[in-house]
Amino acid sequence: MAAAPITAPPLKPYPVIPILEVGAMAGTKSFPANAQIQEALGFPGELVEDWHDKAIDKLGELLGKYRSLKVYLDACVHCGACTDKCHYFLGTGDPKNMPVARQDLLRKVYRRHFTWSGKWFPKLVGAEDLTKEVLDDWYSYFHQCSECRRCSVFCPYGIDTAEITMAAREVMDTIGLGTKYTNEIIGKVHKVGNNLGLPPAALQDTLSSIEEDLKEETGQDIRLPVNEKGAEVLLVTPSADFFAEPHVYSLMGYAKVFHAAGISWTLSTHASEAANFGMFIGNYGQMQKIATRVRESILDLGARRLVVGECGHAWRAAYSFWNTLIGPFDFLDPNYPVPQHICELTYDLIQRGAIAFDKSANDKYVVTFHDSCNVARASRMGNLPGGQFEIPRAIIRAVANKFVEMYPDSIREKTFCCGGGGGILTDDLMDVRVKGALPRMEALQAVVDSDGVNFMAMICAICKAQFTKVVPYYKFNMSMVGGVHQLVGNAIRLGPK
Amino acid sequence: MTTATVFFALLLYAATLLGVAGLVWRIRDYARTPAPLKIPTTPAPTTTGGVVLRMLREVTLFESLFKANLWIWLFGWMFHVSLALVLARHLRYFTEPVWFWVAWIQPFGLYAGLAMVAGLAGLWARRFLVERIRYISTPSDHLMLALLLGIGASGLSMKFLDHTDIIDLKAFALGLIYFDWQPLPAHPLLYLHLLLVALLIGIFPYSKLLHAPGLFFSPGRNQADNPREKRHLADWAAKLEKAKV
Structure with missing residues (x-):
């Protein structure tokens, strides 16, 4: 994996909301954990063969365990209040670093598999299957969230992207996709x-x-x-x-x-x-x-x-x-x-x-x-x-x-x-x-x-x-x-x- | 009894059934899903009374949204408050005699109808004009606004352009409640209005309209900040604990 060039945006005298740069940070990925690190925590060493089904099963399990996850995945109305609140969005301009868009990476899969509207009218409600591309996005963007909760202060329903990020990381760990940094430390x-x-x-x-x-x-x-x-x-x-x-x-x-x-x-x-x-x-x-x-x-x-x-x-x-x-x-x-x-x-x-x-x-x-x-x-x-x-x-x-x-x-x-x-x-x-x-x-x-x-x-x-x-x-x-x-x-x- | 009367009576019953049943199912599901950890967005109230106040401010004033973005707050609040007034105004079709406060708010409800449409228009405009919001908008986000605007516009048209027979309409509405069906006035705008309303009621629990009950179940807003004072333990976590000992 080639190291991304590290560039600091220029400092502006007052905060400016950036123009969207689609995909700007898609290729920036945390190093994945190796098998030894993963297995020490009881996670699979590498991406398991039936990762799709395992991921959906795990998501279902978490939905039953965490009210926050279930309510937050349901309640968003795409009002946009959070869109300019994340420091990663402000610093990168990548739209998938807007809190709502980050949540939607998981929400679209939730809609597809766990809601009636997403099963029957996926296009209409923005539901999507969990494809390899979606999983790649998960890995990139759920590791560009610092779980800082700034978005949750401004959300009219208190939706906390940290809860969504945590759930997504938990799902990824379960199918063998952890990060070297965090899991090695644990x-x-x-x-x-x-x-x-x-x-x-x-x-x-x-x-x-x-x-x-x-x-x-x-x-x-x-x-x-x-x-x-x-x-x-x-x-x-x-x-x-x-x-x-x-x-x-x-x-x-x-x-x-x-x-x-x-x-x-x-x-x-x-x-x-x-x-x-x-x-x-x-x-x-x-x-x-x-x-x-x-x-x-x-x-x-x-x-x-x-x-x-x-x-x-x-x-x-x-x-x-x-x-x-x-x-x-x-x-x-x-x-x-x-x-x-x-x-x-x-x-x-x-x-x-x-x-x-x-x-x-x-x-x-x-x-x-x-x-x-x-x-x-x-x-x-x-x-x-x-x-x-x-x-x-x-x-x-x-x-x-x-x-x-x-x-x-x-x-x-x-x-x-x-x-x-x-x-x-x-x-x-x-x-x-x-x-x-x-x-x-x-x-x-x-x-x-x-x-x-x-x-x-x-x-x-x-x-x-x-x-x-x-x-x-x-x-x-x-x-x-x-x-x-x-x-x-x-x-x-x-x-x- | 015209075909239209039967059709709309059955449609409204079905929509209500679908909407209410779905809502009960969702709320039960939310209520039964445990919240294993204390995660209120702080600073948060430390008492239940404080939480009630916080929630009240969120529901009536949209406090968090106000902090976030004045435009969204303005249009969103205008729409919701107006909708509440308009709904209250509509109670005159379902009560006999009409409750005094329902009679009292009639003129306000009328202005609210206009403000509601204006608020919706503002919210919709943002979905086209603001790049970030355009990016996150799905077809259903647009359609939901179209649906609400359609309801508002058809309703206002009946007030300002082409009246329907209000007396007959009220008889129809009361008839629905007491299962004593009365004929529905034959009026295209009314048909449209009722059709859209039925759709809205029907899809409520299967769409993002779940934000309404969702707010009350949001741990970020409904939990008291007292983890040191009071031990919080979900059932599944307690079982985990027992299994270890």
Whole structure:
């Protein structure tokens, strides 16, 4: 497979809806998983012979299991409200990246096989058989969706393309068509405990070297405890925090917060991953199996609180799904939400005056905040709806003097995905990733020009990895990208004052 | 009893039966299909009361659509509100004595008839004029608008151009309800109107008109945002859990 040329569209001073370019991204495909990767998850190693019937059977099964899928496939009226809402459409102009058109790739097969009108009048209602060409389209375009839910905010029926994408990926996995990137990672979690495949000994080494860095930086013994029984808090964080930049600075930030507040905490090698790629492929069993490591770890270590680090979809999985998948958590401290986001924990400490900051430490930065899609549109922080927007911003304001918002249609519930979420943070989709970042890059450019913004804070490991890779295509410096707890770590006052 | 009377009486019964039976079947199907995970589009209300309010705003104001696109919202809202008024106005053909509020809204219902057609025209124009919407439109999207426009136009024509005998029509309508058939006025526009209405009722549960009940079953809109506070477990997921233990 020849690598597609990677091109960044020019930044425009205000958002422009592109002219349609039919088929522009049809040839851009994520590398397929090989037999070994597929079989490790219990999927067929290659496209099965009776793939058509198997796919239809699976779709039927999912229709009986997920009300979202059934209702969303029925309810669309093709009103067009979502057509200009997807960052991949805005960045590529490919009409099949319009949410409704992406859904229609599955909907037309649903209509053909599961509705009366599609059986008898396929042409009339846009029903189509599942041909090899349709399957090819599925593979291309359901891997150009980051399951970010921006379309669902605007749909008059709340139709969420993420649900459709997840179902389509689940069907494809069942007939032997998975992606290398996502499915290989899921296999690593099952085998080793984290997306990076970092074995326990290597993880412990990494953590001790970070402790040394912290000692050098602060002169204090700030610990990164691992597998410590009896610690109050079990922190589950994306494994990228352990050695990717800028992720690691947020990890140091968490450590400083725990240290300054005197909270005993621990990481776990068994559950050394907050990310849950089972969600990306819409597979309930995989998602549950990944999450189960968290339950096993907290029971084993005897922690009383469960805290999750900076990661968008991981927070969705934790906040929205853990109680369902691996709950109930009635054995944990009822005085704290379970699970609790690290931002909720830090914000609570700030509110109580338990930690203090020297805000001038961040004076070199003019900060803006990128809301990560799964935090913004699929979860909450605090007690009130919208806490997921207010709490991170309140933290930034508490630790930095200069904070600027990007334009209103690009933040909060209307935030644009970074372009790398939902299982497409892979080099083979770099062209899609670069183009999908366009709306965010335009919003960023505007505040860079108007206010001199030089730091975009975020609370998602995928956003961080995506942006550090992608912003250079738009002539930004990758050091602009960082975590909220990186800022917290810069400004927090440690030890005796 | 003319052939037309018998034909339309039977047609309307059949269409209603087809429409209602289909709708009951769809709604039962939606209600019985589990929603295994909490997936409200957030920020979402945290209580059931809040969800009712959110849904009320969606149904009456088209809140999400308003955020999305003012043109679609304008035409869509205009059409739906007008349709509701027009339907309410039509209740005078089915009630004796006519309910006071039905009598009261008669003049508004008339304007609504015009606004309904205007809204539909706007929605249809978008299917030709906006490239993105032209791309996603299927023949049935066009035909559905044509059908609704046909109903509106034939109805308005009977009001403004060529009246039918309203007294006889009402007798026919009441006769349908009480299974005491009365002759239908012989009037081509009325025939057309009733034919299209019967078609609309009949295809309701087998077409994209399912968006109406669908909204109420949309997990993105009808779930409360309380997964930490309350454990949510679908039947099949619970069985999965039991099997593991």
